[in-house]
Amino acid sequence: xxxxxxxxxxxxxxxxxxxxxxxxxxxxxxxxxxxxxxxxxxxxxxxxxxxxxxxxxxxxxxxxxxxxxxxxxxxxxxxxxxxxxxxxxxxxxxxxxxxxxxxxxxxxxxxxxxxxxxxxxxxxxxxxxxxxxxxxxxxxxxxxxxxxxxxxxxxxxxxxxxxxxxxxxxxxxxxxxxxxxxxxxxxxxxxxxxxxxxxxxxxxxxxxxxxxxxxxxxxxxxxxxxxxxxxxxxxxxxxxxxxxxxxxxxxxxxxxxxxxxxxxxxxxxxxxxxxxxxxxxxxxxxxxxxxxxxxxxxxxxxxxxxxxxxxxxxxxxxxxxxxxxxxxxxxxxxxxxxxxxxxxxxxxxxxxxxxxxxxxxxxxxxxxxxxxxxxxxxxxxxxxxxxxxxxxxxxxxxxxxxxxxxxxxxxxxxxxxxxxxxxxxxxxxxxxxx
Amino acid sequence: xxxxxxxxxxxxxxxxxxxxxxxxxxxxxxxxxxxxxxxxxxxxxxxxxxxxxxxxxxxxxxxxxxxxxxxxxxxxxxxxxxxxxxxxxxxxxxxxxxxxxxxxxxxxxxxxxxxxxxxxxxxxxxxxxxxxxxxxxxxxxxxxxxxxxxxxxxxxxxxxxxxxxxxxxxxxxxxxxxxxxxxxxxxxxxxxxxxxxxxxxxxxxxxxxxxxxxxxxxxxxxxxxxxxxxxxxxxxxxxxxxxxxxxxxxxxxxxxxxxxxxxx
Numbered sequence: 001x002x003x004x005x006x007x008x009x010x011x012x013x014x015x016x017x018x019x020x021x022x023x024x025x026x027x028x029x030x031x032x033x034x035x036x037x038x039x040x041x042x043x044x045x046x047x048x049x050x051x052x053x054x055x056x057x058x059x060x061x062x063x064x065x066x067x068x069x070x071x072x073x074x075x076x077x078x079x080x081x082x083x084x085x086x087x088x089x090x091x092x093x094x095x096x097x098x099x100x101x102x103x104x105x106x107x108x109x110x111x112x113x114x115x116x117x118x119x120x121x122x123x124x125x126x127x128x129x130x131x132x133x134x135x136x137x138x139x140x141x142x143x144x145x146x147x148x149x150x151x152x153x154x155x156x157x158x159x160x161x162x163x164x165x166x167x168x169x170x171x172x173x174x175x176x177x178x179x180x181x182x183x184x185x186x187x188x189x190x191x192x193x194x195x196x197x198x199x200x201x202x203x204x205x206x207x208x209x210x211x212x213x214x215x216x217x218x219x220x221x222x223x224x225x226x227x228x229x230x231x232x233x234x235x236x237x238x239x240x241x242x243x244x245x246x247x248x249x250x251x252x253x254x255x256x257x258x259x260x261x262x263x264x265x266x267x268x269x270x271x272x273x274x275x276x277x278x279x280x281x282x283x284x285x286x287x288x289x290x291x292x293x294x295x296x297x298x299x300x301x302x303x304x305x306x307x308x309x310x311x312x313x314x315x316x317x318x319x320x321x322x323x324x325x326x327x328x329x330x331x332x333x334x335x336x337x338x339x340x341x342x343x344x345x346x347x348x349x350x351x352x353x354x355x356x357x358x359x360x361x362x363x364x365x366x367x368x369x370x371x372x373x374x375x376x377x378x379x380x381x382x383x384x385x386x387x388x389x390x391x392x393x394x395x396x397x398x399x400x401x402x403x404x405x406x407x408x409x410x411x412x413x414x415x416x417x418x419x420x421x422x423x424x425x426x427x428x429x430x431x432x433x434x
Numbered sequence: 435x436x437x438x439x440x441x442x443x444x445x446x447x448x449x450x451x452x453x454x455x456x457x458x459x460x461x462x463x464x465x466x467x468x469x470x471x472x473x474x475x476x477x478x479x480x481x482x483x484x485x486x487x488x489x490x491x492x493x494x495x496x497x498x499x500x501x502x503x504x505x506x507x508x509x510x511x512x513x514x515x516x517x518x519x520x521x522x523x524x525x526x527x528x529x530x531x532x533x534x535x536x537x538x539x540x541x542x543x544x545x546x547x548x549x550x551x552x553x554x555x556x557x558x559x560x561x562x563x564x565x566x567x568x569x570x571x572x573x574x575x576x577x578x579x580x581x582x583x584x585x586x587x588x589x590x591x592x593x594x595x596x597x598x599x600x601x602x603x604x605x606x607x608x609x610x611x612x613x614x615x616x617x618x619x620x621x622x623x624x625x626x627x628x629x630x631x632x633x634x635x636x637x638x639x640x641x642x643x644x645x646x647x648x649x650x651x652x653x654x655x656x657x658x659x660x661x662x663x664x665x666x667x668x669x670x671x672x673x674x675x676x677x678x679x680x681x682x683x684x685x686x687x688x689x690x691x692x693x694x695x696x697x698x
Contacts, residue, residue, distance in 0.1 A: 254594020255544030259509040263549070266513040272521070286507060315624040315647075320640030366637040369505050369629030370589040375620055391507030404634040405506050412511055416497030417463040418633055427461075427493040429472040430442045433479065 002094050009091035009220075016224030023231035027302055030340040034295035037257075039247040049380070050246040059378040063309070066130075069123040073159070076120035077238065080113050080166070087220050097173075100187030110188040114170065118192045121163040124156045131156075138308030141317075143327040148234065148306055155235050162222045169215035171196035172208050181205055184212075240303035241379045247296055248380040253371050256388055259285075286392025289354035290336045293389060300381040301333035310373035310383060316366040323366035325373035325383035331358035332386055355390065364390050365402055440483045444493035445526045455490040457561075458528050460542065462535035463498050464664030470671070471534075471664035477693035478534050478558055484698055485570045489532075495522050499541040506630035513549065516541075520551035534558040534689060536590035536663045537628075543595070557591055559601040559662050559688050566607060575609025576695050583610040583691075584656035586647070586670060587622035588663035601662055604688055608695055613654040623647050625673075627665035648673025652683060659685045 039046075052058045057074065061067035086099045100106050131139050131152065139152070170193035176184040178197075200208060230236045261282035263275040287293050290301075310325035311317050317324050335355050342349040367387045374382045394400045401409070408418045416423050448455055459482065464471040482489050500515030523531075531553050533539050543555035556564070565571035585605060591597045598619045605612050617623045626636065626643030636642065648670055651659045659674070661667045670685045686694075 252540070252544045252595050254540040254590055256504060258545065258548035259513070262509055262513060266510060266517060270514060270517055272517060285509070313621070315626060315643045316637070316639070318623075318641075319626075319636075319643050319646060321637045323637075362637055365634070366639075367629050368589070368624045368626055368631050368643070370624035371593045372589075372621075372624065375593050388505065388507060391505075392509055393507075395507035396510060401506060401508070402634050405630060408502060408506070408630065408633040409508055409511055412498045412500070412503055412515060416515075417467055418498060418502050419463065419467055421467045423494055423497070426466045426496060427442070427444070427491065429461075429466060429475055433440050433442070433476055 006092060006094045012221060012224065013088065013091065016228060020227050020231070023228070026340060026344070027231055027236075030336050031295050031298045031302065033291050033336075033339070033343075034293050034298040035291075037294040037296050039296060042250055045250055046246045046248070049248050049250070050242055053248070053378070053380055054241040054245040057378070059376075059380075062376075062378075066307075069126055072116075072119045072123045073127075076116040076123075076163075079116055080120070082109070083113050083166075084220070084223060087216070091220060096183050097185065097187045100185060106187060107189040110170070111191050114167065114190055114192040117163045117166050121160055121167075124159045124163075128153070128156050138312040141308060141311060141324055141326070143324055143330055144306070144308075148330070151233050151235075152306070154229075155233065158222070158226055158229075162219060162226070165215045165219040165222060167193045167196060169212055169219060171200055172212035172215060175200045175203070176205070176208050176212060179205055179208070181209065234305045237303055237305035237379060240299065244299050244303040245380050247299065249296075249382055249385075253374055257385070259392070261285075284393075285396035286394070287355060287386070287389035288393050288397065290332060290339050292393070293332070293355075293386060297332065297382075297386050297389070298336055300383075300386075301329055301336055303379050304329040304333065304381055305379070306330060307378065309376040309378065310381070313372040313376045315368055315370055315372065321363075321366040322360065323363045325387075328359060328363070328383045328386055329381055331355070334358060356393075359390060361394060361400065364394065440479060442479055443490045444495070445490045445528075446493065446495065448490045449526060453488075454527070456488040457530045457532050458523075458526075459489050459491050460531050460533035460535075460538055461491055461496060462533055462538045462664070465534055466496070468664055468668070470667060474534055474664065474667070474687040474689050477687065477698070478689040480693050480698040481562070481565075481571065481689060481696075484696065485565055487565075487570075492522060499538045499546075501537040501541040502630040502633060504541070504545070505628070506633075512545075516546055516549050516551065520546060520549055523551060523553065528553055530554045530556070532556050532558055532561045534662075534664070534687070536588045536595075537665070540590045540594055557595075557597060557600070557662070559591070559604055560597065562604045562688065562692055563600040566604065571692070573604070573607040573692055573695050575607070576697075578608040578610040578658075578691065578695055581608075581610045581658060582613055582654065582656040583608070583658045583660050584613050584615055584651050584654040585618070585660045586615070586625065586651060586662075586666055587619055588661070588666045589622070589624050589628050591662055592622050593620055601660070601688055604692065605660060608691060610658070613656055615650045615654055617650065623650065625663075625666040625669035627669050632665050632668070642673075642676075644669035644673040645676050646673075648676065652677055652679055657683055658691070659683060660691060661685055661687055 057071055060070050089098050090096055130136050170190050173184060174190050174197055177186050264279055267275055290298060306326060308326050314325050335358050341347045364387055369384055371384060374384055411418050411420050415421060461475055465475040497519055498515050500512035504512035531542055536557060539555060539557045542553060566573060583605060585602060587598060624643060625647050659670055661670060667685055667687060674680050674683050674685060
């Protein structure tokens with residue numbers, strides 16, 4: 001019986017990890033379908049950024065209530081997973097609480113995890129209240145309808161259930177230790193689940209073992225299911241936040257990248273020497289589809305956890321325009337997923353579909369490039385970079401700029417100013433200086 | 435002081451006489467052509483003159499940096515403008531540039547280097563702070579003493595380039611009461627003009643961005659809204675007008691405030 005349970009555990013664990021790795025592989029492949037971009041420079045600065053922003057949650061705490069609640073769930077997640085390590089060893093080796101040889105350290109750790117588990121549980125309940133009772137507006141924008149809302153709710157409920165299972169497991173374990181049941185050695189300190197023991201006190205030894213085992217299995221299978229849910233969910237940010245902040249844009253936020261591919265052509269037009277004669281002439285301009293974006297834009301898309309801080313500070317969105325930076329990032333991921341499935345022949349390919357099937361010109365033209373979205377993002381996503389590349393496609397490839405912008409282009413080109421003034425009047429202001 | 439005629443030499447004139455200025459004043463399109471922004475240009479020139487700064491402008495050799503073209507997705511046009519400007523700037527061996535427009539500032543500083551234009555670029559609010567710190571410019575509050583001033587962070591100086599303190603430290607010198615808006619510094623709300631919005635009608639929405647921002651500025655009870663950008667200036671003035679407050683509340687650039695404090 002014991003060996004059967006160990007084998008079953010190994011099989012479940014192996015399958016869970018295999019499937020997760022496979023799905024992560026598909027996501028990596030999707031991210032790599034983006035354009036090249038060098039973000040392997042300034043390593044020290046990159047590590048520092050990652051430690052500060054992802055590990056240290058520096059941008060989360062800008063909004064203190066959500067920041068602190070998130071910090072609890074984050075610390076809880078990281079630390080309680082140490083206990084999962086024990087569960088995995090126990091499951092594979094058929095032992096029980098194998099790390100309990102650590103004595104007082106173990107007891108203190110278990111006590112600490114229990115407190116954390118309760119805090120995580122409470123934080124998730126508060127998160128649900130913020131979402132559904134307080135109805136914080138950024139959780140109810142149009143792009144949150146349907147799957148994104150279900151996703152968020154499921155994650156919070158799953159965490160509540162997982163924490164409850166952990167506490168219930170400990171409660172049953174205590175009662176079994178108290179009854180001096182076989183295998184259940186005296187170990188751990190249970191400041192939270194101790195309160196649940198009276199609920200179990202009337203149960204027989206056999207039923208208690210059942211409760212403990214079911215809670216144990218539920219907890220570990222729950223974690224494996226959750227792990228496999230990540231690649232389909234916004235919750236994937238718990239992994240992606242780290243590489244995504246490492247590869248952050250380190251230049252001044254206001255600088256837009258140089259489009260190297262047109263430099264030779266422009267130089268030629270102006271009669272200047274070619275900048276880089278080895279550079280092939282560009283095939284297309286700007287972003288028509290996700291593959292025209294850089295891999296970092298695509299990594300951004302998989303990192304987004306749809307918190308909506310970007311949209312809640314976007315001046316266009318605040319004044320009722322269609323643009324929502326969060327939607328831009330979510331649409332990029334949705335289209336990338338669709339593109340990946342087309343590529344892997346899981347769905348039929350349709351020629352007409354591209355990123356612009358998801359994002360309208362009206363949204364793109366409403367952006368003021370103010371960078372509030374990028375500044376607000378707790379994991380350094382840059383929605384503006386996607387917007388500008390999509391504008392480039394509309395303007396340079398399709399010649400579909402709004403009429404007034406075409407007039408501005410003409411003025412810049414002919415008069416050297418966005419307005420229709422003759423260049424010879426440029427320094428007329430000097431004449432009445434006194 | 436304003437009795438004396440202020441000479442504004444061009445680089446061409448300077449170069450012809452074998453001189454090199456301490457700094458090039460990049461006037462920008464708004465500063466050159468927009469009637470309201472011209473006043474800022476003049477105020478800044480008066481300060482430069484009063485501080486005995488050797489400066490020059492490009493005059494008719496200056497052309498749009500390409501900022502609105504780049505942000506509107508026209509990289510061709512941007513690079514044409516940039517490469518032409520860089521040829522002129524490098525031709526005169528320009529090292530240091532000061533500009534009163536945060537859009538020009540951002541483009542010259544952050545986007546020209548990739549195309550071969552490397553200069554020490556400062557925004558005029560930084561330059562003013564430098565002059566004050568170096569003791570070359572004395573600012574005493576005088577007419578602003580005790581007045582309530584609120585400061586609007588432009589996106590291209592603030593979030594885009596992280597410059598929040600220089601303009602505030604210049605304002606402090608005016609002995610005025612600086613009252614921050616609800617959204618300030620990195621959280622400052624855009625005026626609505628960036629990203630080439632200045633040159634087009636806004637998309638369909640429920641409100642105008644500049645009206646929302648101006649409402650915030652008016653809510654501080656300030657009689658002066660300090661700006662550092664010609665586009666913000668236009669947007670905020672329109673917003674103040676929207677609330678019929680243009681007679682009680684002035685929108686002024688930092689250079690104008692300093693010039694006025696010094697009776698220039």
